[in-house]
Amino acid sequence: MNPQYQYDIFVIGGGSGGLTVVDEAQMLGKRVGLADYIKPSPHGTQWGTGGTCPNVGCIPKKLMHMTALIGEIRHELTATGWQGIDPHSNHDWNTLVNEVQRQVKGINKANDDWLVTTNGITYYNKLGKLKDDHTIELIDKDGQSGFVTAEYIVIAVGSRPSFPNDIPNVKQLTITSDDLFSLKKAPGKTLVVGASYVALECAGFLTGLGYDVTVMVRSILLRGFDQEMAERIGEFMKIQGTKFIRGTIPNSIEDVEGKRLVKWLLNGQEQSDVYDTVLLAIGRSADTQNLGLEQVGVQTNKESGKIIANESDLTSVPNIFAIGDCVQGRLELTPTAIMCGKRLIKRLYSNGNQVMEYSDVSTTVFTPLEYGCVGYSEEAAVKKFGRENLKIFTSEFTPLFWNFANRKGTCYAKLIVKKDDDIVIGFHYLGPDAAEVTQGFGVVIKLKAKKNDLDNVVGIHPSVAEEIVQMQTWK
């Protein structure tokens, strides 16, 4: 403990990464400070502790996605003999939002209680800003400043949705994922601008809840993901009723009697339509403005605003670290931020020597037909190893329960295998419960399992996951 400073470690940002650092440091008896503050969205939306994931990310997203899926089961309910089911019944938005917010606030409260009652943690609901390499300025909602000092500082400020800078009044006329999960009025006829997983997940569950949804895509879907899988996701969403406008972006958005008149150019022609809601999901930017980074000397990528940190999470200032979404080159995921935070504290205080690894991280996109993946996309594998050195197994299949109500569409699995050593370098699964199916395979890929190892294991029957250990045909 260095008596020169008030805190052993001060964390700016109480999200997945930040709270983990606070928890791990506190468990080792360190004096920990945390500043977490939500700058309201352009519409004034704010939320409590926990960061993006529990408030405006993973958690509410999954609850809404599940609600849409639960609604779809009405078709199976009738086919499996349940009476009195109205397959066309509507959904009440406010019931869902209230329920989602009830859960979110439950998490906020649990976090707050823990922060306030745990010895060794001092929590400031204030905006943190670097004053110098050991001093943090804390600004409250009325603009009053205070200062604290710390031996180590960890920046874990995450990111916020980006806005295009060429559409006038865009911030007033559109909403983002910051606003969607607490929207007081049902979104109605919605235009989703973007092709990120955020865009597709939101468009997916909004369609499932019964809204007229259109997705406007500049070029490709799910950039960075396997494109065969991305297109299949898009096809499935079309079967569900989501409309796509491909190859364009909005030129203008205007308020017309409370609705949104959106204009765009397609094939040289101007087109337009009126929507109740325009949801922007074109990307996220690191929330590093006004953090005092420049004057303290923390280097950032000028274009993206992301902090540059080495593999030990150290910035250009010797005692200042950065983890999570705000750092260049990191995966924007909760579990990676958490593990990164844990390993950082181990290295700082417990002789740990592991740095975070970002390869072969399993993820899932919670689109109406879910997509779980680990390892290389087909494009990345072909680029790195050459198509002739790969064997790509594929399988189309139908989950057992889809037979009840004759669901349309097919599920699909793909394994990318290196010919020379039979190692499975890419796992792709498009079907129900993708995340639950994929997780175990995350371990398998990390173990550098061979295709033969997958074939040797006995399937669990009946399941969808067993399809993966029975793949015998290749492209």
Next chain:
Amino acid sequence: MQITQEFDFFVIGGGSGGLAAAKQAAIYGARVGLADFVKPSPQGTKWGLGGTCVNVGCIPKKLMHFAALAGELRKDQVEAGWIHTNLQGKHDWIKMTENVQNHIKKLNFQYKNQLNKKEVKYYNKLAELEKSNIVKLIDKEGGIEYVKSKFILIAVGGRPTYPENIPEIEKKVITSDDLFWLPNSPGKTLIVGASYVALECGGFLNGLGYDTSIMVRSILLRGFDQQIASKIEDYMLESGVKFIKEAIPINIELNENNKKLVTWTQKGVQHSEIFDTVLVATGRKSDTNKLNLEKIGIKINKNGKIICTIDDRTSIPNIYAIGDCVEGRPELTPTAIKCGQLLANRLFGGQKKMMCYQFVPTTIYTPLEYGCIGYSEEEAINKFTQNEIIIYHSIFKPLEWNLLDSHYAQACMIKLIIMKQTRRIIGLHYLGPNAGEIVQGYAIAIKLGATKEQFDATIGIHPTCSEEILTLSAIKGIDNPQKEGC
């Protein structure tokens, strides 16, 4: 005796194992024949090609389990904002079974097609061994023909057993052979047994709205991890299933309305109650008694199961046996399939690989599903002693369960059993939703010798139930398995 056809490979039994072996052998160009004949149940139930799994096992079971779970979701629907969900809506048994049976019939047809395409000759006849290379085939009118084959495969599977202490029991009860084809709803049901069949059926019948009781002689799920078995029981009790423990039926009488008056003793005291249906699920026996095995010299054990070497040979050199009818094999479809394929590869494909029965993953589709790989806690302690193992445990609540103020907050559990020295995982137990889907991937990792550290180093997918398996830190005997927060 006239031989009507000669084969390289003749399969007796068109279930999971038999069909897989036949199709695989045909790929190598072998002349393959297959005989499948379903002896009607005592209640007269019959079914088509495909064996137990497709007709009276895994498939209809899972469909009905799904139907019950779907019904449960109505409550979540209401909480999540779906309007006009009639929570009081009753279940229409006939509608469900019609849909289930349509699917099964599609599969029966698909299998016939597959055999046709692969040029496997299919006989819908009852087979008997005439000589070690000659099979007698009897059709349903009693017509007989004989076929000769270089190799014979017995894959006749098993059928439900009946308790022996109640006179004419076969007329008064149904089994899983009959349940999925019951023309009318089972109504108030008593299930006798504590096997996974008993619990799975009891689970979905209760979920579909029927008054369900399960009568258990001693423990539930013998052979499975008993802590998990106990939690499965707790969950079923919470769901409304009634358990009659430490009891066996001593008499069943049909009353004038064709209902069943069941009498049983429990702790020395006699009880009785009337049920619409009694479903017996006390075990299965190998379907080998009419095969003429003794005459040919094929050794069987006292339960009728055929005794085989590890490469599936019986005591007669050219006769093989796989699947449920063989001693010591797990009674599962995927193991029978794989075993059949590997056998065909060895007989006709010049390959050597044998079936490996270590770390076979399974899932029980009780209302709260249970997926497991490897050693149960009891087996691990028995084999390795408590000192050599460490058990990690966790009680968790799936995110989606928060939609309802569910009283099942402590229902879901994960147990990971590792070897202290090597940190190798030797047992994984997951009790919670989507168990089958979750456990499959881990089976490969465990078979490869994965350690706890390798699990922990794998990043989770958030939010899922499965990621809980990668973040276990509480040790049984030292730490509380519950944790909070997102």
